[in-house]
Amino acid sequence: xxxxxxxxxxxxxxxxxxxxALDLGDMGIxxxxxxxKPSIGGRMAQLDKTFPTNDCSxxxxxxxxxxxxxxxxxxxxxxxxxxGVTGQRGDFTVKLRKYARFVDEEKCVNCxxxxxxxPVKVPDEFDLKLRKxxxxxxxxxxxxxxxxxxxxENCLYLTRGVCKICEKFCTREAINxxxxxxxxxxxxxxxxxATGFDPYDPSGIPEYGYKRxxxxxxxxxxxxxICASGxxxxxxxxxxxxxxxxxxxxxxxxxSRDLKNNRYCSTVCCMHATKEAMLxxxxxxxxxxxxxxxxxxxxxxxxxxxxxxxxxxYSISYIRGRVAKITEDHNESPIVWYEETxxxxxxxxxxxxxxxxxxxxPRRDVEELGKVLxxxxxxxxxxxxxxxxxxxxxxxxxxxxxxxxxxxxxPKSVTQASGAAERAAETMMR
Amino acid sequence: xxxxKSFKDLDREVxxxxxxxxCGGCVSFCSAGELNALEMTENxxxxxxxxxxxxxxxxxxxxxxQTGTLNxxxxxxxxxxxxxxxxxxxxxxxxxxxxxxxxxxxGGVVTSLLLYLLERNLINxxxxxxxxxxxxxxxxxxxxxxxxxxxxxSTFSGSLHLEELGGKYTTYTPIxxxxxxxxxxxxxxxxxxxxxxxxxAIRKMQCLGIIPAHLIKFTIxxxxxxNFSFDDxxxxxxxxxxxxxxxxxxxxxxxxxxxxxxxxxxTIHVPLExxxxxxxxxxxxxxxxxxxxxxxSVGGLGSPDGYTTTLLRTKLGSSVYDxxxxxxxxxxxxxxxxxxxxxxxxxMMAKIVSYSRRKRMRAEKKLSKLxxxxxxGEKN
Numbered sequence: 001x002x003x004x005x006x007x008x009x010x011x012x013x014x015x016x017x018x019x020x021a022l023d024l025g026d027m028g029i030x031x032x033x034x035x036x037k038p039s040i041g042g043r044m045a046q047l048d049k050t051f052p053t054n055d056c057s058x059x060x061x062x063x064x065x066x067x068x069x070x071x072x073x074x075x076x077x078x079x080x081x082x083x084g085v086t087g088q089r090g091d092f093t094v095k096l097r098k099y100a101r102f103v104d105e106e107k108c109v110n111c112x113x114x115x116x117x118x119p120v121k122v123p124d125e126f127d128l129k130l131r132k133x134x135x136x137x138x139x140x141x142x143x144x145x146x147x148x149x150x151x152x153e154n155c156l157y158l159t160r161g162v163c164k165i166c167e168k169f170c171t172r173e174a175i176n177x178x179x180x181x182x183x184x185x186x187x188x189x190x191x192x193x194a195t196g197f198d199p200y201d202p203s204g205i206p207e208y209g210y211k212r213x214x215x216x217x218x219x220x221x222x223x224x225x226i227c228a229s230g231x232x233x234x235x236x237x238x239x240x241x242x243x244x245x246x247x248x249x250x251x252x253x254x255x256s257r258d259l260k261n262n263r264y265c266s267t268v269c270c271m272h273a274t275k276e277a278m279l280x281x282x283x284x285x286x287x288x289x290x291x292x293x294x295x296x297x298x299x300x301x302x303x304x305x306x307x308x309x310x311x312x313x314y315s316i317s318y319i320r321g322r323v324a325k326i327t328e329d330h331n332e333s334p335i336v337w338y339e340e341t342x343x344x345x346x347x348x349x350x351x352x353x354x355x356x357x358x359x360x361x362p363r364r365d366v367e368e369l370g371k372v373l374x375x376x377x378x379x380x381x382x383x384x385x386x387x388x389x390x391x392x393x394x395x396x397x398x399x400x401x402x403x404x405x406x407x408x409x410x411p412k413s414v415t416q417a418s419g420a421a422e423r424a425a426e427t428m429m430r
Numbered sequence: 431x432x433x434x435k436s437f438k439d440l441d442r443e444v445x446x447x448x449x450x451x452x453c454g455g456c457v458s459f460c461s462a463g464e465l466n467a468l469e470m471t472e473n474x475x476x477x478x479x480x481x482x483x484x485x486x487x488x489x490x491x492x493x494x495x496q497t498g499t500l501n502x503x504x505x506x507x508x509x510x511x512x513x514x515x516x517x518x519x520x521x522x523x524x525x526x527x528x529x530x531x532x533x534x535x536x537g538g539v540v541t542s543l544l545l546y547l548l549e550r551n552l553i554n555x556x557x558x559x560x561x562x563x564x565x566x567x568x569x570x571x572x573x574x575x576x577x578x579x580x581x582x583x584s585t586f587s588g589s590l591h592l593e594e595l596g597g598k599y600t601t602y603t604p605i606x607x608x609x610x611x612x613x614x615x616x617x618x619x620x621x622x623x624x625x626x627x628x629x630x631a632i633r634k635m636q637c638l639g640i641i642p643a644h645l646i647k648f649t650i651x652x653x654x655x656x657n658f659s660f661d662d663x664x665x666x667x668x669x670x671x672x673x674x675x676x677x678x679x680x681x682x683x684x685x686x687x688x689x690x691x692x693x694x695x696x697t698i699h700v701p702l703e704x705x706x707x708x709x710x711x712x713x714x715x716x717x718x719x720x721x722x723x724x725x726x727s728v729g730g731l732g733s734p735d736g737y738t739t740t741l742l743r744t745k746l747g748s749s750v751y752d753x754x755x756x757x758x759x760x761x762x763x764x765x766x767x768x769x770x771x772x773x774x775x776x777x778m779m780a781k782i783v784s785y786s787r788r789k790r791m792r793a794e795k796k797l798s799k800l801x802x803x804x805x806x807g808e809k810n
Contacts, residue, residue, distance in 0.1 A: 119463050119489065121644035132644060154639060162434055162488035165463070241551045332551075 006189030007032055008424050009094055011082055011369075014042020015410055016402025017194035018064050019417035020424070025073035027425050032094075032186055033068060035078045038101065039143030040065055042196055043403075046126065046140075046220060048227035048234075050410055051275040052306035058142050058229070065144040078145065083183070085191070085373050089397030089427055094186045100179035102150035102158070103136070107174035110138060110146045114166035114175060122154045124231075128221050130239075131231035136166045136175075141229050150175070190397050190424035193383060194417065195369060197403035200255030200262065200359035207325040208254065208356060214240040215334050216326055216354045218254075219272060226279050236280055236287075238352055240332040248280055249336045249351035250291040251323045255359030257294060262359045264380060266407040269357035270297045274310045276355065281314040290317045290349060292338055300409065321347075326354055360407035373398055382406050391420045399423045434488035435497075437468060437478065444496045447800055449715035450475060455631030456490035462642040489640065495630040496715065500637050504630075507637065508723050508744070514786045515722030519742045520775055522733040522763040523755075533582050535683055536730040537738030539760055540623055540650055541582045543726065545575055546754040547621055553647055556621040571620075621648040625657065626718035633723045648750065651721025653729025653739075653782070655702060655789060656713035672700060685730045686781075714796040719789040720782050726751060731785060732778035737763050739778055 010021045013035030021033040033040070044050075047057040068074055077098060084095035118134035126140045127133075135154040138146070156163035157177060167175040199220050202210040210216050215238050217225070228234035236245050250273040256266040270293060277289035296318060298304040310316040321338040328334050334354040340347045362381040363369070370377045375393040376384040383393050383400040391399050401416035402408055408416065437456065444450050452474040460468040467484040468476050478484065492499045509516040525531050525538030527545070534541060547553045555571045558581040572578045622632060629651045635643030669676055674692065683689045688700040721727040725747030732739040742748040754760050765771035 117463060117465075119459065119487075119640040120638070121641055122639055135639075156489070156638060156640075160492075160638070162492060164434075165465075165485050165487050168485050 006030075006090070006187060006428055008428065009034065009082075009092070009186060009188040009191045010194060011191065012042070012194035012196055012402070012404070013037070013040030013068075013076075013078070014194060014196045014402065014413075015044040015061065015064070016196070016408075016413040016417040016420075017042070017192070018061075018068050019414045020192045020194060020401060020421040021074050022064065022067055022071065023418050023421035024425060025071045027421070029073060029425060029428065031071075031074045032096075032188065033074055033076050034080050034082060034096065035076070036081055038079055038139040038149035039145065040068060040076065040078065041140065041143055043220075044410060045142070046128075046223060048223050048230070049275060049279055051271045052300070052302040054275065054278065062142055065142070069144045076145065077184075079149070082369070082372055085398075090189045090430065092188050092191060092397065094188055094191070096184040096186060098182045098184055100152075100181050101147070102152070102155070102175065102177055102179050103148045104174045104176050104179075105145055105147050107172045108147040109172060109174075110148060111172075112138070112148070113169050113171065114148055117165050117169045119163070119165065120154050120156060122151070127224050127231050128218075130221060130224055148174075150177075189428035190399065191373070192417075192420045192424055193369075193373065193375075193393065193398065193400045193404055194402045194420075195363050195366065195404040197360040197407065198363050200361050202254050202356045202358055204261060205254065205258075208251065208323070208354075209326045209328065209334070210356060213326065213328045213332065213334055213354075214238075215245075215328070215332055215352065216356065218356050218358045219269070219276065220358070222276055222355045226276070226283065234283070236283060236353070238332075243352075244284065245280075245352035246284065246287050247351045247353075248277060248287065248289040249334065249349060249354045250277060250289060250357060251326070251336065251354055252291065252293040252357045253322065253359075254356040255361070256357075258359075262361065262380065264407070265297060266357075266360045267297065268360065268407060268409045271300070271303055271306065271409065273355070273357050274307055274316065277316045278310055278314045281316075285315075288315055288317075290319055290336075290351070292319050292321055292323050292336065294320070294322050296320075301411070360403055362404060366404065391416060391423050397427055434486055435491040436486040436488055437476075437484055437490050440491045440494055440497065441477075444494060445475060445477075448711045449496050449796075449800065451495055451625075451627035451712045451716060452710075453495060453625070453627040453631045455493050455495070455628075455635065458642060459489055459493060459635065459640065489638065492638065493631055493634040493640075495627045495634070496712075500634045503637055504633055504723060508633075510722060513783050513790075514720045514741075515743065517727075517741045517743045518745075518748045520778055520782075521740050521742070521751075522737045522774070522778065523740050523760045524737045524763070526758055526761050529579060530582060531736070533579065536728075536733065537736055537760075538582070539728055539738035539740055541578055542759045543650065543750060543754050544572070544578055544621055544623070546757065546759040547648060547750065548573070548575070548578070550753075552750070553619045553621045555619075556623065558623050618645060619647040620645050621650065622646050623650045623652065624721075624724075625652055625654045626721045626723075627716060629721055629724045630718065648746065649724045649726075651724025651727040653720055653727060653731055653785070654713075654716075655719060655785065656706070656716075657710050668705065671704065672698060674698065683730055685732075715793050715800070717790045717793040719786040732781040733763070739782070741782070 007030035008024050010017045010031060010033045013033055021031045024031045044057055044061050050057050079099040079101055081097050082094060083097045086093045114136045115134045118136045120135035121132040123129035124131050124133040135151045136148050138148055152158045202208055224230040225232050226234060226236050238245050252269055252273060255261040273291050280287040298307045320341045323336050323338045325337050326334050329350060333350050333352055336349045336354060338347060366381050375395045375398055378384045383405050391401060393400050399420040401420040402413040457468045457470050457476050465483060465485060469479045471477050491497055523537055523539050525542040527542060530538040530541045544556045555573050557569055558572050559569050572581055629649050632643050632646055678693045679690055688702055688705050690698040725744045727741040728738050742751050
């Protein structure tokens, strides 16, 4: 009997979705990879380095981005959203909304002449609003596809009918304001969901003073600050006065293991705090870091050794105690108040910068996606799975991997992605 | 689709009609974008450097305080209401710094607020105007306490600077053309002290989210009746009328009337009506006395000597003022009791409102005259 080979759909162009798409593509299966943002890469592209090897994140991600882009079996759909899914395992009909980029992907060479002339300045989402960008912009420097995008919310032509300066300066004639949003229908046999996470907003814990104190930042903001392609060119400078930060306080479990917020452990924070402290030390050996933790969770290949290296070689002090509150001194230096649980004493520590290890949470719009896909979410809004079928959602033929399933580090996301790809392929070959 | 209005239209509708306020908004935008189509003439009027460079983007037309294109949007954004725009509080305050008090025009509130913002790293520069010669002023970026003090004095009273340009004197300092050079100096957060037309142009740029106004974090607006532009004829006329020599003026201020302090120490009070004929004609088409879109508006009107009347307008303006007060940079005028305080504040507001009305009525008259003239012109 002739085997029915359909295409597969992967939702989410982060490291998990990319790996799943590559694996399926390599098996000879046609894949549609859907990404809401203008470029694929996801959260991993925002990180400076990865634990436990301290590899440059974008350096190990970039080859995969390029592979995805060039793969004969993978079709990228950026600026796209899934609007409807009907059918069943082996025979789904997916409605896709593709939003106009207003830039011709075939013509644009990413030279940046348009952005250099665009008069609009808005906070850059990729750099967590730590810098401003133009209304015509590359989502990030190494983004794939490597083309510009016009931000319809802020473009003066699209909002007010004036300007069009970019069009006049584009020598490739790649700017196209005539582009329209389009609806596409895809027939697929299986779906993999890999939509990732959003970080917890620590304004929800007012005692930590996030947004009130300028030198209290989140881990993801820290990743951008210490990244060479980030808003400060990799210099770890205090937001309040642009002075180098030499004494760092890492506050763990911000929004995680917290009865008022998320009860679960976000699993990656002990390790990324260790990594972030190491990076600061590598930039400047006079940096002294303190990591305030409840329990140090180093369960993973090479993780415990990584923590030991942090203590021995990178001058990191691990202090067991949950931070009660953060105040600031006259220099706007954060003062971290905590109970040192080994001595049961209340102590304080003044640092140059406090870094909040914010919880990994389901995407804010995940409920809508859950409804569109017709799958159940768990009590925290992660995709519901079964312990013995850990990559299957509640709807047959739809699989899940990475941080939309539960907080997951990069190696495990990749592992799950390969597993989900195999599950999807199996479904389609049936 | 309707043709985008460009600088050609701006030139015809504003500059040629004599109602250009010389705020420099159009030029500062055009040069910040390195479009190189516009420049300021020696008389601070905008003109084409090279019309071929004009991209006909229409932005200069949109941000001009005189075209009114974004007026409704601005009013909505700032919750504008008659007669003087939105405000949270009116107060009379002065600096606590002895050095500043000695040199300031009114109460030194502007210098002290800027000092607070600089010292707290809330801004890393402030655009102010500074004496460059006996009657010359130029816009400078103050980055330290010393810079600020050097620039203080009648500088901040806005309509009171004398600037020598060719054979002319003007009381106006072009600040917006300084804004364009900001990014090159790696300034990120800047405060601007400006006249209503200048602040208006900045707010319109901010409405659009465009350069170079994205760098401006805080605006202090000066009360402004009009700026004076003394060409040789007007100057002679004024000297004759007041029987003074303009060379021997040390300080100018406007409160209830025009106050001229001479080198001899003599102070002359002149009713405002009498000096209207030397004011810049563009100012007659301006409807904003109390700087309705600034974060904080200030002026001498309504306060006793040594104090600045301060209108806290935006939330940001209020919080900066409160913090500066809390940290002892400024202090408020004290009153016998709450009755007196209430009475004085009512008086202050009444003055501001009456000056605002006067300016608005004058502008309406001027604008309707201009509109009438246009109709006549069309008939011909």
